[in-house]
Amino acid sequence: MAEALTAEAILVATEEVLRRYGPAKATVVDVAKALGVSHGSVYRHFATKAALREAVTRRWLDAIHREMEPAFGQGLPASEVLREWLQRLFDKKRRSHTEDLELFTTYKTLVGESSGVVEDHVEHLVGLIARIIQAGVDTHEFVTDDVPRTAQAVWDATQAFHHPAHAQEWGNPHIQDAFDAVVSLVAAGLRYNRIPSATGDA
Amino acid sequence: MAEALTAEAILVATEEVLRRYGPAKATVVDVAKALGVSHGSVYRHFATKAALREAVTRRWLDAIHREMEPAFGQGLPASEVLREWLQRLFDKKRRSHTEDLELFTTYKTLVGESSGVVEDHVEHLVGLIARIIQAGVDTHEFVTDDVPRTAQAVWDATQAFHHPAHAQEWGNPHIQDAFDAVVSLVAAGLRYNRIPSATGDA
Structure with a gap:
């Protein structure tokens, strides 16, 4: 699975982790675990936890923008x-x-x-x-x-x-x-x- | 002064006390002290501290209403x-x-x-x-x-x-x-x- 890991797959998994644990408790390790990869693999796509969270936020808002056409x-x-x-x-x-x-x-x-x-x-x-x-x-x-x-x-x-x-x-x-x-x-x-x-x- | 005590005089004094001490600390005793009367005299006009505070609030809003004609x-x-x-x-x-x-x-x-x-x-x-x-x-x-x-x-x-x-x-x-x-x-x-x-x- 690690070689097929895309930014999109990480964002989907992060959303799921955020839903499950809430924003205070969700960690990059949780995301990596959900994907069955090392947290290093996640960091290759998103340099920091903050960058990952911002990407999830923007993806969520982009979906709203599409719905609001x-x-x-x-x-x-x-x-x-x-x-x-x-x-x-x-x-x-x-x-x-x-x-x-x-x-x-x-x-x-x-x-x-x-x-x-x-x-x-x-x-x-x-x-x-x-x-x-x-x-x-x-x-x-x-x-x-x-x-x-x-x-x-x-x-x-x-x-x-x-x-x-x-x-x-x-x-x-x-x-x-x-x-x-x-x-x-x-x-x-x-x-x-x-x-x-x-x-x-x- | 006690015999001339009006509701209006109590409200003016209460406003002054509220400004000075803030809403958390201001008491009916402070108001009575400011007027040089007993707190019983204040209670003869306003049955409770809550009633006094509501009267002050309504007086303040009435002034706004006059200004907003x-x-x-x-x-x-x-x-x-x-x-x-x-x-x-x-x-x-x-x-x-x-x-x-x-x-x-x-x-x-x-x-x-x-x-x-x-x-x-x-x-x-x-x-x-x-x-x-x-x-x-x-x-x-x-x-x-x-x-x-x-x-x-x-x-x-x-x-x-x-x-x-x-x-x-x-x-x-x-x-x-x-x-x-x-x-x-x-x-x-x-x-x-x-x-x-x-x-x-x-």
């Missing part, structure tokens, strides 16, 4: 693509905090260990919102002269539905209604921007 | 009243977390002791936003068929700029720009709602 459909308005995307993100976040809280806490610990990882992750998600807004601009559904800044504003205006600091509010029975009202307001804001340039009615 | 001006658009109001709230919150952090922490402790106080406070502030939105509806600047729900949406969409869980982001040099972008988006959303009813352009 916007669902553009034939003729679907950008406002609907945005609404579905924000709902998907909110549902994912809510689920992490109920069903998978232990796993979520594990990854939260890992994310906290690597500086820049959260920033890159948020930047990626804001970039996906920017793609949806750009699609709306292309079809004249939305107008804005600054897509990245507007995407950041949409992200910031929906913090209550994705920032972990608000997790304790996500069990509130009225939360879906609050989400709907904010998304409607935001989508209306994205549409309105074209009105001033079309009619001078600013 | 919307600044309606002759011919000022509702969107400008809303922007100024949200900016005033944001500036107040930011200041609490820098200049007056100790006092803020004291009040945060007190607020945490009385259930329902935070909810009442937020409800009051959302009610002030509703008054601004209603003013915009009255002048046909905004249209919404549900003012309270829209006011709640404006509150929720601006959480990043008033919810204490976001305080650590308020020192970020780009925070004012982020605030401006969210408020513009929200204000555009409030204006857009009139378009469908006016032109059928939904």
Whole structure:
């Protein structure tokens, strides 16, 4: 098995070890044992335990990024693509905090260990919102002269539905209604921007 | 002095004692001492230490509510009243977390002791936003068929700029720009709602 050892196999095993022992107790020796190799073989792929843990974190976030690809459909308005995307993100976040809280806490610990990882992750998600807004601009559904800044504003205006600091509010029975009202307001804001340039009615 | 002792005088003295000793150490005996009365005199106005602390908290929040009255001006658009109001709230919150952090922490402790106080406070502030939105509806600047729900949406969409869980982001040099972008988006959303009813352009 040692000669077939790939970085990917190590990352899969590390995830499994982290799930089983938690981030505080999981060691490189545990990972090597799970793979039936020496810990030296693991270190040939990842120079330090920190590097291994950061690689696992990035792999986890990459999977989220793939799951969060916007669902553009034939003729679907950008406002609907945005609404579905924000709902998907909110549902994912809510689920992490109920069903998978232990796993979520594990990854939260890992994310906290690597500086820049959260920033890159948020930047990626804001970039996906920017793609949806750009699609709306292309079809004249939305107008804005600054897509990245507007995407950041949409992200910031929906913090209550994705920032972990608000997790304790996500069990509130009225939360879906609050989400709907904010998304409607935001989508209306994205549409309105074209009105001033079309009619001078600013 | 004992015969002139009013609830208001006790509350002023309690605030001073809380500032001086902090919420963990301040006692009713300290308050009575500061006023030159017996602690029995204090208990005649406030049956328990908890009741006294809750009264101080409500007095503090009432002062905030007075400071947060919307600044309606002759011919000022509702969107400008809303922007100024949200900016005033944001500036107040930011200041609490820098200049007056100790006092803020004291009040945060007190607020945490009385259930329902935070909810009442937020409800009051959302009610002030509703008054601004209603003013915009009255002048046909905004249209919404549900003012309270829209006011709640404006509150929720601006959480990043008033919810204490976001305080650590308020020192970020780009925070004012982020605030401006969210408020513009929200204000555009409030204006857009009139378009469908006016032109059928939904």
